[in-house]
Amino acid sequence: MKFNKTLEAEATTLPADWRPYLINYKGLKKKINLIVKELADMGLDHSRTTSFGPSPPQQTGNVAPTVTPENITTSLASVQSVGTETTTTSVQIPVGPLSEVNPDLESRDLLVYRLNPKTNGIHSTLVVPWFITSSTSASPDPVTTTTGTPVCSQGTIVTLKSDTTFFDTILRQLDEMCDFQKQGESEFYQRVERLMSQLGAVSSPYSKDMYLWRDIFRWYQAAEIWSHAQGDYKVAGSVERSKRRFLLFVQYLVQRAVQQQFRTSRSAATLVEFLNLNVELLSVKFFRDLNQTALVKILKKHDKRTQLRATLAFHNIVDHQAHMQFTTNLPNALYSALLGQLLTIVPQPDDYNCPLCLCISWRPVRLACSHVFCLRCLVKATNEQMADCPLCRRPGAILEATSRNLDTALENFLKLYFPREIRRRKVQLDKEYARMEIRAVLGSHAHPAFVPDENEDDADEEEMNEIQELMKIFQTAETTAFTRPSVIKPSPSLSSKSDNSGTPK
């Protein structure tokens, strides 16, 4: 399918008010035709195999141009100088490698894009080398100087009007898009902030839905909807992937009947907003990738049709423009705001495990080295004549500990935020005491019937299995989806100029 059609089809999935800000691929394509025409009028059409850049090797088709002056075969060029009087000077030059004529001349010096600070546009000029206009002429004085055309040390400077318009248009569109995105960005941040305060309320220990929210966030993390967004945008189909995983996450929420389990209507509303923000993020990312692809494609088309290798020059100019944020990762910024805040709002019990029993610290004791353990674990350690901190080996840290080392603030925090885990741990410990006592009385041959078993504390394992199951679901989704052809090609980065496969004709 032609990229133009693909782009139009994809655009319909974007919010309506975003569509005008997509790169106008169709319009730009028409502008390229104008450039080709202008060049042809000047006698520089590439049907004459004349090129000011190295011509791509014929046998491989559209290979990315490589700069090797030796390749350049300037066979014939007719130049019409653009001056006040339109005198036509057609000069033929001998066939031969460019390097022979002028070894210092690098072909990329011929095309000059300069940023015009007044208009913020690009001024596109072409330097037509002296040897083209004058080498066979017996007179050392080139004809062009008489016509008042600007010259430089290397040749005649020709302004490419339609090429200038072409790039002006692109830059203007990018600027507009940036402004639009900036506006969207601040709106998004406001929404994130609002959502965070709502979340803070509904997932607080004083909310009845705290545990449910904790589950939701655990699933959300397991879903890894955005994890690829953290660095590598080149990962194949990353938007597709995010979309797929997000859908699975939503399906999972539905399957677990989360909405029905909420005890407050506020929680329900917050979840909806949370999901909406994710959808928005998907759109931003999609929009960005689509634009990126369109830009790369139109530049490639430009270079191919006109033989003016502008892509490189364009990147240089775009990179130097401070206001150009096209390459910054807007979705990335938004995502980190979202995740960063989510994680601080919802503590997970595993972060408060005692390093000895690997369970949540029960009656936490903070040693002089500020490492925290369960009171009971430290008592066990003392019984084994251990004196030093088990983590840092600080001498005598356990021996010196007294009741003042009980960290009541932490204990209260844990009771508040992890009431279920604490309760469960207490039951476990009580049974452990009971077992020890029974063994102490009956010896190690106690009949199992007398010993309380531990089947009450399976909650942890259930949680574990559930997460694993979840990961499996997402994993399978991944593998099946990769075999499906995606409609739009994965976002090519601006710099990937070696991609030659999909250039539209």
Added chain:
Amino acid sequence: MTEVLPKRITKEIERLMNDPAPGIKAVPFEDNLRYFDVVMAGPTQSPFQGGEFKLELFLPGGYPMEPPKVRFLTKIYHPNIDKLGRICLDILKDKWSPALQIRTVLLSIQALLSAPNPDDPLDNNVAQHWKDNEKDAIATAAAWTSQYALPGK
């Protein structure tokens, strides 16, 4: 009677299974979850590179207040490991800490393979060999690795 496995051991096993340390495989016996079959890859840049070493690991009743018992089953030429596969490593003895885990113990043993310590020998002959002619000792260790520790043996 079947013993009740402490929560800590269950958790360690879970993590060993789901997120194994690189180059280390530890699988508990089905009928005795305190007993592990371990396969350790010889560290790169050591004479044990390319070898696969089998070990056994046992968690005594006092674990984690007492250290696990670990022994090499594969023959290995190393100054801190004797003919019976016993390992001379401080954290397995007086430097044990209950904050250490199966995972950290096995990683320490792997590190010991990378950095033999002939000054604290378990096998005096091997240690002497290492001190007198390290190059030759390393060659012997490499020869033993390819003779006894090739994968699949």
